[in-house]
Amino acid sequence: MGRVSGKVALVTGAGRGQGEAIAYLLAKEGAKVIATDINFDNVKKVVAKINTEFKESAIALHHEVASKDEWVKVVEEGVKKFGPITILVNNAGILAPCTYDLLTYEHWQKVMDVNAWSQFVGIQTVVPYMKQAGGGSIIDSASLSAINACGRFSAYTASKGAVDAFSRAAAIELAPFNIRVNCIVQGVIHTPMLDEVWPTKESTAEALAAQPLGRFGKAIDIGYLVVYLASDESCFTTGSSQVIDGGLSVQGGVRPVLER
Template identity: 40%
Template sequence: MGRVDGKIAFVTGGANGMGRSHALLLAREGATLIVTDMDEKGGNAVVEEINDHGGQARFFKHDVSSVSDWERISQEAMSTFGRVDILVNNAGILVFSAVQDTSNEDFARVLDVNVKSVFYGTKYILPAMKAAGGGSIVNISSIYGLIGAPATAAYQASKGAVRLLTKSTAVDYAPFKIRVNSVHPGIIRTNMTKDLLGDADVAKQVLSATLIGRPAEPVEVSYAVLFLASDESSYMTGSEVVVDGGYTTM
């Protein structure tokens, strides 16, 4: 207990899946949470669970691709808490299709949610981190930001962009004691992958590529996020933490 005691943590896409898991674990380890999502019901349920267990959390409905939403919520975070110590840019969407089968609208939407949100989140939370004297930004990329895969053109473009945006930000803000790292999950059991894992043949093919032979539970990624958010990773910035059951090893 207490690995992020007293820190203010901001988690996007925190209503379900990995975001929910990140928020709950950070709260359990002592952080005060700002949870944002478009899903009000799910987001409020996460906040209620945190508060019911003695933690502190607030929920904001939030379109991460909206500049005005980021301006509004970052200002409210500062007025309420005075600083932000941890930012987890977690929100993301997935479209399965190759380049020719991807509509222009789908491609733009994936980049809006998966890339622009990380840029906006970083840009509008940095002043709060500077006010805190430093902080940790954890960007959720993917193994598909590292390697190729079929029928995921927009998703892979977005997650590759997150990987290098992370490194660029790490270089620029190290003088302010702000660390920026990326996490690259493999196949995680969430709503995003339920259709993929629900097809027995596809699941067998995908999971056979992992050394551990099963999908990860969200909390197994959350422990990597917690490590990067905490002072335990004080000598890490611009790094990639891969949580993929050995998928990218072979």
């Protein structure tokens, strides 16, 4: 018996990075997984791998998360296959770095649509099925940038602040229906997204040196947190912002050189 056996999960951005690890671990722990991504080739490969190990436990669907119409289509198809969704992992996101002086309305709106509106409309679409099932767990992906400053990422930072804030509002609004909503506040996680932040070996080494635990997070580190939040083990946890950053956010400005 897995930790999320009997549950049906929808994971967005499951084609690589954290979403891939989350989809894999949820299937490993017994959930049926609707894995979606705008990159259909990638998510098909992820699902093929999952189904090789855990027979018929996942399906892959093409999904543009910023589109309400696509949400409706994907959710209906997923429910038809596996039954009412009881776990929603709003993971898909884009970084789109841009200095403040070059930022346009179009850039701002695109980042807000993909990172924030997508997660809100995902909740709106899935909740009727969770109510039908008697409850559920929603896990939204924010970022440490929601609470810390992050230069060159104004729109990204604003979008993640929005996710962190509306997750709390949703938690209160949905609590009477036994639907929990929690938000992940990740530090630096080693996924392809990082290449956009530190494209060179030197910049990566510098960023690594600032990590209190001496390493970046792994996608699977986020997977373990998601399994906990998705499972009944976390049944009293809602409205929380789960910081998972290897200590990065509590480190002071002055970094003494410590012996390892």
